[in-house]
Amino acid sequence: MSVTIKDVAKKANVAPSTVSRVIHNSPTISEKTKRKVRKVLKEMGYHMNENARNLVTKSTKAIGIVMKSSARESLYNPFFPEVIRGIGDFCNKEGYSLSLTTGETEDAIFEDVVKMVQGRRVDGMIVLYSKKDDKVVPYLLKHGFPFVLIGKPSTNMSGITFIDNDNVQAARELSEFVISLGHQRIAFLGGSPEFEVISDRLTGFQQAMEQAGLEVPQEYIKLIPLNRTDGIKAIDDLLELREAPTAFLVMDLLLGVLLLGVLAEKNLKVPQQISVVCFNHSEFIEFLSTPLTTVDIHTYQLGYEAAKCVFDLIANPEMMEKSIMIPTKIIKRESHFAAKKEIK
Amino acid sequence: MSVTIKDVAKKANVAPSTVSRVIHNSPTISEKTKRKVRKVLKEMGYHMNENARNLVTKSTKAIGIVMKSSARESLYNPFFPEVIRGIGDFCNKEGYSLSLTTGETEDAIFEDVVKMVQGRRVDGMIVLYSKKDDKVVPYLLKHGFPFVLIGKPSTNMSGITFIDNDNVQAARELSEFVISLGHQRIAFLGGSPEFEVISDRLTGFQQAMEQAGLEVPQEYIKLIPLNRTDGIKAIDDLLELREAPTAFLVMDLLLGVLLLGVLAEKNLKVPQQISVVCFNHSEFIEFLSTPLTTVDIHTYQLGYEAAKCVFDLIANPEMMEKSIMIPTKIIKRESHFAAKKEIK
DNA sequence: ATTCCTAACGCAAACGTTTGCGTTTAGGAT
DNA sequence: ATCCTAAACGCAAACGTTTGCGTTAGGAAT
Numbered sequence: 001m002s003v004t005i006k007d008v009a010k011k012a013n014v015a016p017s018t019v020s021r022v023i024h025n026s027p028t029i030s031e032k033t034k035r036k037v038r039k040v041l042k043e044m045g046y047h048m049n050e051n052a053r054n055l056v057t058k059s060t061k062a063i064g065i066v067m068k069s070s071a072r073e074s075l076y077n078p079f080f081p082e083v084i085r086g087i088g089d090f091c092n093k094e095g096y097s098l099s100l101t102t103g104e105t106e107d108a109i110f111e112d113v114v115k116m117v118q119g120r121r122v123d124g125m126i127v128l129y130s131k132k133d134d135k136v137v138p139y140l141l142k143h144g145f146p147f148v149l150i151g152k153p154s155t156n157m158s159g160i161t162f163i164d165n166d167n168v169q170a171a172r173e174l175s176e177f178v179i180s181l182g183h184q185r186i187a188f189l190g191g192s193p194e195f196e197v198i199s200d201r202l203t204g205f206q207q208a209m210e211q212a213g214l215e216v217p218q219e220y221i222k223l224i225p226l227n228r229t230d231g232i233k234a235i236d237d238l239l240e241l242r243e244a245p246t247a248f249l250v251m252d253l254l255l256g257v258l259l260l261g262v263l264a265e266k267n268l269k270v271p272q273q274i275s276v277v278c279f280n281h282s283e284f285i286e287f288l289s290t291p292l293t294t295v296d297i298h299t300y301q302l303g304y305e306a307a308k309c310v311f312d313l314i315a316n317p318e319m320m321e322k323s324i325m326i327p328t329k330i331i332k333r334e335s336h337f338a339a340k341k342e343i344k
Numbered sequence: 345m346s347v348t349i350k351d352v353a354k355k356a357n358v359a360p361s362t363v364s365r366v367i368h369n370s371p372t373i374s375e376k377t378k379r380k381v382r383k384v385l386k387e388m389g390y391h392m393n394e395n396a397r398n399l400v401t402k403s404t405k406a407i408g409i410v411m412k413s414s415a416r417e418s419l420y421n422p423f424f425p426e427v428i429r430g431i432g433d434f435c436n437k438e439g440y441s442l443s444l445t446t447g448e449t450e451d452a453i454f455e456d457v458v459k460m461v462q463g464r465r466v467d468g469m470i471v472l473y474s475k476k477d478d479k480v481v482p483y484l485l486k487h488g489f490p491f492v493l494i495g496k497p498s499t500n501m502s503g504i505t506f507i508d509n510d511n512v513q514a515a516r517e518l519s520e521f522v523i524s525l526g527h528q529r530i531a532f533l534g535g536s537p538e539f540e541v542i543s544d545r546l547t548g549f550q551q552a553m554e555q556a557g558l559e560v561p562q563e564y565i566k567l568i569p570l571n572r573t574d575g576i577k578a579i580d581d582l583l584e585l586r587e588a589p590t591a592f593l594v595m596d597l598l599l600g601v602l603l604l605g606v607l608a609e610k611n612l613k614v615p616q617q618i619s620v621v622c623f624n625h626s627e628f629i630e631f632l633s634t635p636l637t638t639v640d641i642h643t644y645q646l647g648y649e650a651a652k653c654v655f656d657l658i659a660n661p662e663m664m665e666k667s668i669m670i671p672t673k674i675i676k677r678e679s680h681f682a683a684k685k686e687i688k
Numbered sequence: 689a690t691t692c693c694t695a696a697c698g699c700a701a702a703c704g705t706t707t708g709c710g711t712t713t714a715g716g717a718t
Numbered sequence: 719a720t721c722c723t724a725a726a727c728g729c730a731a732a733c734g735t736t737t738g739c740g741t742t743a744g745g746a747a748t
Contacts, residue, residue, distance in 0.1 A: 349734065350735095360735080364735065364737085393734050395733085395735090396734030397736080398735090399734080400737085
């Protein structure tokens, strides 16, 4: 139906191979014929059939993105769009396109990945999460397929290129900051510890507390599914403790927003009565009424660097794996003032 | 490198065509050979090369998604993830994959689209916005490429299948609701009127106001870029008017959140002093502290139906274009109480 | 036993590129 | 005029499928 290299070749009185070489600007073609062919190319409105090209070159100019199971959960979180933006920006520069998994369940996602890899629909993959007992990473590893992980590999660190924040350190710094404000009863509110990011931050938190000689009662640590109901229940539980926490370390913007809401309903003032600090800064936060103190994990950068790494990996498959740490930064706003004297 | 149909054929002592037919479960192959071939298929871990398949069948099992220029703007908005989720769910059911545009500028996006279409990377497209003077839709139309639009076509309604809310009506209903609360000075806060969705809603708003015999001063209508700075300026302008509005119709969740923040800073109580109603409900809203009254445009459904339509279009290209209206629903929460007596 | 039919399968072309290698051509050196 | 050498281009195979059509085999009918 549409114009092929052969059509162009015929009209320009050259061989298809010549047209191909003109398209790729091969030096073995004279300027004269190049001009001639290019003219016909324009005239006929030629555009390459990528499938045919991919078939012979065995490359697709596309990279796949594996989302966390439950796109639902993944998509509501500003992390997702932001990291996609980072990936997209880099890919766009390189003329690559993006392909998303659409599966809802873990198995469906795995199938999507297999289809992408085996069906050669993509040249490389970026996995947006790291979870214990997940099948995707082992699969990619086994097939020697170029991929990078955003997050910390749960096991088998060797052979995996990953981009991450130092979540242990980031959480420790944030905890130390909160401790330095005079808080002693600090709660930790986050999602499932199956995700490395959560367990790492928990570790950092506990390290800081221990070093400060502070206790962390088990009831202060709430690891829950990311939804309104469970969130509210966890927050209520915390607030109803005899010794309720005076500060909250929240692992996720959504939970942070939820927490602010519950506190407002209960007429607990932030930061006068309760301090709240929250991971995962996003521009969205600036639209909120309470100026949340947050940790900027530089999500865009995570995506951008991940894309870059995948490209390196594709270009040079035998490259040593590496890990890149994106620094984090505490963005201090006004949700954290609470000196010791005010608490006691 | 990896196992092809020919490899399987050789090992199973049949012709490649037979393997192909077994894969597609053709009735012309005996059960006996089917079993034999399937066994080898498993053993060798065969998986189809989609590029080769696409080349001959001229179909890709993928559909493209065109995002609004400035992925930045698009991605921060919960509309985007939600509509993607709808599209993704349907595509997943049909075994299709998703391909995103990555361009930042309008021209770059247009190039992405051309690459997808001419490069035959996708079977159909979904355009996530409708904007005046945009080149994408005319291009798709000209090439007879199957696509559906989410939103209302800006011109040339014929020949375009689109999914939309009746935004005129939705805005009119919302306005009537606010008017019924006793408000007379109602402001309209939204993004660029280049987008059909905004101008339609503005029309609906003006219709309702006119019918109620209420004036709409030009200063009450703020059509601005979606960012914090411009948003705050617009809101400040409105609040500083001699006759400041008592109710705000906001076209976008982000602006709504921003408005709530500014009002809180100025110590203006919602809803006691100011009513706020907002378009584009999302689950995110439930995480907010102020229970916003919103219009649910059923974003997920928009995406889901759009995907369905694209499939119909692909299956039957000569199908009559159609338009599907997704109903809207006002979700009344607590940001809108303001009876006449309290205002005056 | 021969013929005929149908079910089951194989052959080979086609899809639109890329690319190694062979062939032509033009120009200079002899 | 002849030969040689690059430079410039063409040939054809290959990538992994699908599919129309031709071929085979096995059994039923004669």
